[in-house]
Amino acid sequence: MSLLAIAKKTSTYNALLFSALMPVSTITTANEVTSSKSTSYSINEKANEITSKDVLKNNKTVTSTILQKEGFRTESGPVTPALMSTSYDHYGNYSIYDVETSLVNDFDHDGFYHYFSVSIDADTIFSTAYVYAKLYLSYEGGPWNYYASSDAFHIYGDSPHDAFIVETELAEGFPPGIYDIRVELYDADFNEWILSYGPYEDYSLSALPLEDTHYDKAPVEVIHSIETEVLVTGHGSMSFWLIPAIGLLVALRRYSKNR
Numbered sequence: 002m003s004l005l006a007i008a009k010k011t012s013t014y015n016a017l018l019f020s021a022l023m024p025v026s027t028i029t030t031a032n033e034v035t036s037s038k039s040t041s042y043s044i045n046e047k048a049n050e051i052t053s054k055d056v057l058k059n060n061k062t063v064t065s066t067i068l069q070k071e072g073f074r075t076e077s078g079p080v081t082p083a084l085m086s087t088s089y090d091h092y093g094n095y096s097i098y099d100v101e102t103s104l105v106n107d108f109d110h111d112g113f114y115h116y117f118s119v120s121i122d123a124d125t126i127f128s129t130a131y132v133y134a135k136l137y138l139s140y141e142g143g144p145w146n147y148y149a150s151s152d153a154f155h156i157y158g159d160s161p162h163d164a165f166i167v168e169t170e171l172a173e174g175f176p177p178g179i180y181d182i183r184v185e186l187y188d189a190d191f192n193e194w195i196l197s198y199g200p201y202e203d204y205s206l207s208a209l210p211l212e213d214t215h216y217d218k219a220p221v222e223v224i225h226s227i228e229t230e231v232l233v234t235g236h237g238s239m240s241f242w243l244i245p246a247i248g249l250l251v252a253l254r255r256y257s258k259n260r
Contacts, residue, residue, distance in 0.1 A: 035174030153189035
């Protein structure tokens with residue numbers, strides 16, 4: 002065997018070996034992405050459904066890499082260490098009093114929703130604070146996948162009237178399944194993480210039946226035309242075609258009398 006042939010075989014073997022060892026997650030195509038649209042507003046704004054959906058259409062789509070379905074996820078709560086900020090210690094200064102989720106739109110009525118909202122009521126020991134939230138989805142207990150960020154909002158002590166809502170439409174890359182939600186609260190002044198809040202703290206953030214708009218398509222209404230055939234038959238001994246003939250004879254008799 003020539004040296005050139007040996008070199009070609011060695012090069013081919015190395016290429017195959019490199020492909021086999023390459024992590025699958027690094028091999029992605031243009032279609033293997035997740036995308037979603039979100040809008041957020043304060044509960045004091047009392048945004049109605051039409052207004053929020055109109056705003057949602059104009060918001061920028063958040064596009065991320067392929068949805069991570071397998072692996073481990075970090076839970077919130079006691080297992081999450083407190084963050085020692087360079088500015089101050091956040092621990093104990095903030096909390097999330099309540100989170101509510103609402104399932105909004107399910108076009109094909111299969112029980113999986115592509116449009117949903119998360120309402121977040123955060124509290125602080127200070128008279129006021131400026132915060133925002135990042136939200137993550139976990140598919141069937143898998144790793145957390147970022148899908149939305151809220152605007153920044155002021156919260157006031159433990160007021161129940163300063164909650165903010167994040168509405169989201171899943172556009173692509175989210176197959177039908179059961180999802181959990183994780184909320185990460187941030188200090189908007191310093192852009193620093195404050196705390197995490199997830200399904201172990203609030204059951205409303207767990208086991209949500211979701212899918213994207215690619216799967217959740219409204220059924221197409223098909224209208225079929227109906228053709229009706231009308232048959233006219235004679236009655237008794239007289240057929241229908243004799244009626245105009247009789248009329249013609251009557252007209253002729255009257256004409257002959259007038260002459």
